[in-house]
Amino acid sequence: MSRPRLLSGMQPTHDSLHLGNYLGAQVNWVRMQEDFEAYFCVVDQHALTVGPDPADLRQRTRVTAAQYIAGGVDPQRSAVFVQSHVPEHSQLAWVLNCLAGFGEAARMTQFKDKSAKGGQDAATVGLFTYPMLMAADILLYNTEAVPVGEDQRQHLELTRDLAQRFNARYGDTFVVPRAHIPAETAKVMSLAEPTAKMSKSAENQSGNLMMLDTTKANTKKVKSAVTDTDNDVRWDPEAKPGIANLLRIHSALSGESIEALVERFAGENKYGALKGEVAEQVAVVQAPFKERVDDLLADPAELDAHLARGAERAREVAGATLARVYDAVGFVPLGR
Ligand code: ATP
Ligand code: LTN
Secondary structure: OOOOEEEEEEOOOOOOOEHHHHHHHHHHHHHHOOOOEEEEEEOHHHHHHHOOOHHHHHHHHHHHHHHHHHOOOOOOOOEEEEHHHOOHHHHHHHHHHOOOOHHHHHOOHHHHHHHHHHOHHHOOHHHHHHHHHHHHHHHOOOOOEEEOOHHHHHHHHHHHHHHHHHHHHHOOOOOOOEEEOOOOOOOOEOOOOOOOEOOOOOOOHHHOOEOOOOHHHHHHHHHOOOOOOOOEOOOOOOOOHHHHHHHHHHHHHHOOOHHHHHHHOOOEOOHHHHHHHHHHHHHHHHHHHHHHHHHHHOOHHHHHHHHHHHHHHHHHHHHHHHHHHHHHHOOOOOOO
């Protein structure tokens, strides 16, 4: 019996993933690839929406793929591929652009945030149509499950709406996907500004724990994490967002429950001790991760071969779905 399908992706917008990407998304990917037929895409076309330097984009696309594998994605079991290698993604995106409402797309918070940051003129049309390309990524594979972080919930809702709208208008074509969002670590917050999520594109990078940084650099960031001044370790995300973030990170990495941690760090002046343990827990995961990435990047031909195999597997499924879509909307098939 065939397994249900899963697809997810990350943008190659930085030299390294951060701990939020790892805990919020990747840990779940690795767990779920056991039960699903999984497709993991490096979404380079999405990254183009912010106008990266070509050499950076090329390098970051490979580094991102290497990080998927270093984090535990098995390229023999799951398809690891690059979005621009599978042209069906942009082909389906066009069809979905013609189905999505202008106002509906304008309501996406990611678009509103990102376009507000650079000013209206700096925002590209690509940034506006980003969610329809993401919907195409997902719907091409008849995907049932999409493991992402909390910030992607709205895009997933839009994807579901578009799938249902297409099915209602043109007949049953797409599977309506579900988001899989991990509860505890759904949002890893910035260490410098614990009310904002850890983000690759944040202006202040001192709040991000980067998976490919040195242990020393990350330890320094943890030790200078913004907290509060009452020095009492308690679980109170509203009043103590910095401490809540550290507790969540510790718990996700160590497996120790938040209640147990609070009990262990109860009493005066334990912020330093908590930070010390968080730094250690981060290093246990991050140092070997970085080593595996370095090994993979040392053999670019092998890495590119993984990506070529991944794209081939992806195209088999994507091509069949796109053909059904083209037929459903009324495009004339190419004569022979
Ligand atoms: P950018 O800041 O450039 O938008 P990002 O850091 O948000 O990038 P993405 O590439 O957009 O990262 O996201 C990759 C995956 O990581 C998504 O599933 C997203 O939900 C998840 N993710 C990103 N940031 C966090 C975070 N701080 N906590 C938990 N999950 C996160
Ligand atoms: N928008 C997503 C990245 C992304 C994605 C996808 C995630 C693009 N296409 C398909 C899951 C499925 C983000 O993380 N910012």
